[in-house]
Amino acid sequence: MAEQDGVAAAAKAAQPKSRPVGGTEYSWCRAVPGGTGITVLAILLSKPIDIPLLENALRKLQIAHPILNSKLHYHAATNSFSYVTPPTPRLQIQPYDHPSTAEILLRRAAPSSVSDFHLILEHELNRNTWHNPDPSSDSDSDADTFFATVYDLNGGKRALALRLHTSACDRATAAALLTELLPPLVGNGGQEEEGTQREIQSGGDVGLGIEDYIPNGKANKPFWARGLDMLGYSLNSFRLSNIGFHDTESPRASQVARLTLGKHDTRRILDGCEGRGIKLCGVLSAAGLIAARASKEVPDNRYEKYAVVTLMDCRSILDPVLSANHAGFYHSAILNTHDIKGGEDIWELAKRTYTSFANAKNNNKHFSDMADMNFLMGKAIENPGLTPYSSMRTSFLSVFEDPIAITDQSAHLRHEVGVEDFIGCSSVHGIGPTIAIFDTIRDGELDCACVYPSPLHSRQQMQGLIDEMKRILVEC
The missing domain is CATH 3.30.559.30 (Nonribosomal peptide synthetase, condensation domain)
Incomplete structure (x- = not known):
């Protein structure tokens, strides 16, 4: 019986978790397809990036913060959205080599005073993978809330861009991501691993929308x-x-x-x-x-x-x-x-x-x-x-x-990783x-x-x- 209970618990844990979006989150689900609410944290790095190490660090962040591992699921029958969170993260970094990056920059004509890093930030702000669902279709659809891209710039520099759906990432979340991402990239031995494990254990269900946390009576009108x-x-x-x-x-x-x-x-x-x-x-x-x-x-x-x-x-x-x-x-x-x-x-x-x-x-x-x-x-x-x-x-x-x-x-951590600049907006x-x-x-x-x-x-x-x-x- 205990063995059967264990198997049942494991099967339940392996199932995706889901919850409907809240009122404010739904507003962002409607706004983002039109171009407002694509959150980007762009980081300029002067040192080479270990892609597997970075990918692993980002996946640990997704485990610690399940909403960043979620997909936005559109329910065609009810014209509604929900977060669906798989049990394991599958984020993959999309790398652009130097010629591919140069081609992107060439398409974004701008004065010489605007840096390549600045143009990459603007490019990411306008990469909209969250389009309006087709109203004539009766099929559901899914879209990730979190994407990561690395661009190879001139002078041996690289730009790391984390792009997120604003319903899952406000400005405070983006700042926290920067703070939590740096220690694993430094790789300070067992200390880092122990700290990361604490973060992973803090992960669980996707938190509720802001409306569900408003103190009783404060929203009355x-x-x-x-x-x-x-x-x-x-x-x-x-x-x-x-x-x-x-x-x-x-x-x-x-x-x-x-x-x-x-x-x-x-x-x-x-x-x-x-x-x-x-x-x-x-x-x-x-x-x-x-x-x-x-x-x-x-x-x-x-x-x-x-x-x-x-x-x-x-x-x-x-x-x-x-x-x-x-x-x-x-x-x-x-x-x-x-x-x-x-x-x-x-x-x-x-x-x-x-x-x-x-x-x-x-x-x-x-x-x-x-x-x-x-x-x-x-x-x-x-x-x-x-x-x-x-x-x-x-x-x-x-x-x-x-x-x-x-x-x-945090200046010493930024120096260790090679962070020269960062912008979040x-x-x-x-x-x-x-x-x-x-x-x-x-x-x-x-x-x-x-x-x-x-x-x-x-x-x-x-x-x-x-x-x-x-x-x-x-x-x-």
């Missing part, structure tokens, strides 16, 4: 209040300002502009935020709004209305509390609108934008408005004509409440903001990947806007 908020969001969207569109007809792709500040300027800005009781997201929003308005020939005394979406990592305020490296999508969004005129003081505007966000957060709008935001996102996907020129722009700017901090403590050329700012503070320096839809906006236009933001930040 009266029916009439929900109706009023939905009406307010909808009407406000028709009054929002945008910067000029360059090309509204051509197919779109995501491009990236980078904003970096040295340690001295970064410290000054962070000290300024701390002294005023605000966070970095406030001053980044203010700089973006001032730069946007300044790019237009509008009289100083005329107000324009811009929308800012602030994303916050909810792991620490869920029930139960989730660890910082709990993989999945556990961010929520708060949308605020701001009337901007010429001559705004950046610190006054930063205080105003951050206070608007903080007040909404204190009123639990990150939970109570979650279903509303998902509903409106779906309607915008279905009806792009509701936005100017069918641009599908839902806000001017999106920022994160807190930056990702990469400390000096997500695509936005379907539905989304004009600029999505993915900010990190690495070794005391601010580094922002600013993602925008092209050719809706040109590289020259957006680089000029980002340069103006940098000038405003340095001078503030």
